[in-house]
Amino acid sequence: MPTINRIAYKNLRRKRLRSILTLFGITLSTWVLVSLLGFNQGYEKSLNSDIDNLGFQVLLTAKGCPYEAATLMMQGGAGLRYLPDSVLDDLSEHPEVIGLTPMLMQVAFDPHIGDTGGIAAYTGVDPRTFPGMKTYLEFAQGGWFEDPEALEAVIGYEAAELEQREVGDYLLIPDHDVELKVVGILKRSGTQDDGTVFVPYKALQKVFGVEGKLTSIGIRVDKDTNYSEFEEKLYELPDVQVVSMAQVKSTISNLVGTARIMVMSIALIAILIAMIGVMNTILMSVLERYQEIGIMKSMGASAMHIFRLIWTESVIICLLGGILGALLSIGLAAATEALIRYILPYSPKGSLIYIDLPLILRSIGIIVGIGLFSGIYPAYRAARVKPIEAIRSSEGEI
């Protein structure tokens, strides 16, 4: 005896082209939905990873514009003002602080960059504390310098690749006629460190004549710390600006907020289109089978049987479309990511589209839910068909 599911499946096959076109529409809608939801969670994850990879939760700089400081930190650029390195002693007295790393950023004009010269940036770091905060950094060649005053350098992968530098090479700071020996080349990390030249900060202070000065201090705090209270305490220090990772996250999230609203609106439109498509297909199918439904009812099918039959058709089409759309979104994730990176004003380094099983199940669930919802009206109309009227009428009179 044929089951309702089997009859529903056969009905869909009877109008193959229409079913395929509806299926295609659902597939595309699911693709858009999965990709955009994947983007939402991937972006968040990558941004968090970028921030965590900074190795510290709070950055202290000399007083200035906080947005500028955040941008400089994310891009690895030069600070504008200096902090005295005595601030390190003041900070170490705070019980919340579990690690401190002083940093000094300096730039010099290098006539060998490009055709007309360019600016070379150097980041002074403390070999005793910085590597411990950047544990994700691995070396392609060599290792960290050990002496805080050594005229040595560790170069990020992209900076090394651009200049074709290897361990044992020398790096000339032209303005100061000082040579740094390259002791380490980092592996590609996918962070701003890839383009950075690290130098022991005390050596950099001497080379640039800024002894006792720092541009920033990275602070790792205890995980139970109340950030707001801690920030208030830090502001008691003279002429400092505190940039917490929470601020950085919020600034960047605000920057891309508009873009995210836009993409979620597109997802909503895609869902609406899918819903209308399903409703139209199933309603058309009900209209075409008006007499057939009447005959089924006259042979003993109840209103609930007819309702379930029509509803099942919507669910089948949405389930199949949902599965195909999810597969499509996985297959095209790389291309979608490239497109999003092109559109967004700032995008973190990691994977922007993160599609996992719960997301796929959730999306298919949404699409099947849409199918159930869209199928209610056609199923209701079909269930209300009066057998005698239906058999007497010509096709399409509902």
Add this chain to the structure above:
Amino acid sequence: MKKIYLLLLAVILLIPLYAAVGCDLNDPDRDVKRLFPGSTGYRTHYRSISREGGKALLDKVEARLGDKFSGLFETADVPYTLYEIYNGQNRIGYIHGVNQKGRYGGIQVFLVLDNQGTITNMYMQKLSGRNSTAFRAETFTKQFHGLTLADFESYDVVKRSGRGKAAAIKNPVSADVDFHHIMRGVKKNLVLMEHFGSWGSL
């Protein structure tokens, strides 16, 4: 839409280049005219040892060079950019650059060659160091004009000595080892052109 296609194309093309860095002219339109004043146009070709002969070709190149390829950036999969220079419909020569490890990182040694593989001009696009001006000076680069690979055959890039015209080239700054790196870069460039150039026998 065109931008999206170009973006996708760029993503696909850039994937294999992650492993190695080539040596392109910064501004080919300007540089070709400057280096080859008689030219009216050029064609760009992307060549590679790994694609065109693999290990066997690399062995031949190393044998002619007299040294092994070494380091992070001197590998068989480096993409080489070859500029074929034209005057009207006639090819009048080539411009080809190589990356060569120097004391201060990579040196980009470009050679301008006629159709027989004779150096007619030389250009070091990237060269860092205290004495870069001396190495870029015409008094130094002109010493290479008129030389071919044959003149470098007896120059040992490892021992940094030899006989003949190549060995007679004078180091403008006697204590600077980048001179030897430049010599190796020139020989490597000429050896590769034995494969890439129309006269090639490699």
